[in-house]
Amino acid sequence: MTLPSLGWASFFEEQLGPDDSGQLPLRVATVHRSRMTGLSTIGTVRVGLPAHVNTAQFAVGDWVLADPQSHLLIRRLERRSLLERQTVGARVPQLIAANLDTVFIVTSCNDDFNPARLERYLALxxxxxxxxxxxxxxxxxxxxxxxxxxxxxxxxxGLEVVSVNARSPDAVGVLAPWSGVGQTVALIGSSGVGKSTLLNTLARKSEDAKQATGAIREDDAKGRHTTTARSLHKIETGGWIIDTPGMRTLHVSDVSSGLETLFAEITERAPDCRFRDCTHMHEPGCAVQAAVAAGELDLARLDRWRKLHNENLQNTPVETGARGNRKSGPRGKFR
Structure with a gap:
């Protein structure tokens, strides 16, 4: 393997200084509670961790530098992109995957298809x-x-949507535009929609190396968790794919710009509202409500925007305190 084939790019090269000469670049392939593995030009190695280092600080897909002999971690390079989510009760976001080019949001053509849930994934x-x-x-x-x-x-x-039979070799060709040499994609979605099956197809996994798969239950169309950890896998078309555990509950937090992109038809009309802090509910001179009345904007879409917007406000920490002594804390109940 070469560094470019692993996803190395000028973005990471530019972070290297004279002191980094001779160090071994590694791409994090697996992250467990107390250990990590990485991929390099010499193959797969176990990354040695200093005593003060917590694996929760790393995501699959990260680039790190290690000692070429002992493989002891030296430092992590800045990320080009980071997929993360807030979980209930957690003080810090959960890292999902880093340095991605594309996210495949996987859902199935049955009762699991849920536009409101897909919008949460898109915002992320x-x-x-x-x-x-x-x-x-x-x-x-x-x-x-x-x-x-x-x-x-x-x-x-402008959203790209494709349909595949996750078990068919034809899926490799359908998804090839996003999974070429050096490209990295992540699979996210609910349990049972076919993520692990799709990974097995894209990576041409042998029977003894295949990811475990589980079907959706017939009574409620919900799946069982078969992937329990994140991991990096080589794709037949030359890229890399990160499999992730199913996420049925997905809270939004600190995704303001993601929501602006998702609901562009609302974002673009908001500046035309009479009031700067318009909630698009009952204020006079609301350009968004005018678009709904004119049939230019779907009311159900606006309702879903409002729910995600309010949830994001409530869950996103705010800084309080005097300058130089600021602390992040919950915003409190949204009114």
Whole structure:
């Protein structure tokens, strides 16, 4: 393997200084509670961790520098992109994947298809600064996948949507534009929608190396968790893919710019409202409500924007205290 084939780019090269000469660049491949592995031009190595280092500070896809002999971690390079999420009760976000080019948001053509949930994933991907592609699986198991494709494409301006049979080798060609040499993608979505099956197909996993897969339950269309950790895998087309555990509950936090991109038709009209702090609910001179009345904006879409906007306000920490002694804390209940 070469560094460019692993995803190395000028962005990372420019971070190296004279003191870094001779150090070994590693791409983090797995992160566990007390250990990490990395990929390099010499293959897969276990990364030695100094006593003060916590693996929670690293994400699969990170680039780090290590001692070439002992493989002891020296430092992590700045990230080009970072996919993260806030979990209930956690003080800091959970790192999902780093240095991604594309996020494949995977859902299936059945009762698991949920536009409101897909919008949460899109906000997350937008905030991370990555391209989002919605991948519809199980298209071969529905009489007509067209309605699913149309609904997904309408969720965000310019959004790319494809449908695949996750078990078919044809999926490799469909997703090839985003998974070429040196490119990195991440699979996110609910459990049971076919993420692990798709990974096995894209990576041409042998029977003994395949990721475990689980079907969606027939009674509620919900899946069982089969992937329990994040990991980096080589794709047949030359790129890299990061598999992630299913995320059925996804809270939004600190994703203001991601929501602006997601709801561009609302973002663009807001400056025309009479009041700067318009909530687009009942204020006179609201340009957004005028668009709804004129049939230019879907009311259900506006309702979903309001829910995510309010949730983001409530969950995003705010800085308080005197200058030089600021602390981040919860915003409190949104009114």
């Amino acid at each position: 991907a937008n905030e991370a600064g990555t391209r989002a592609v919605i991948v519809l699986t199980k298209a071969d198991q529905t009489p007509d996948p067209a309605p699913f494709l149309e609904q997904a494409a309408a969720l965000q301006r």
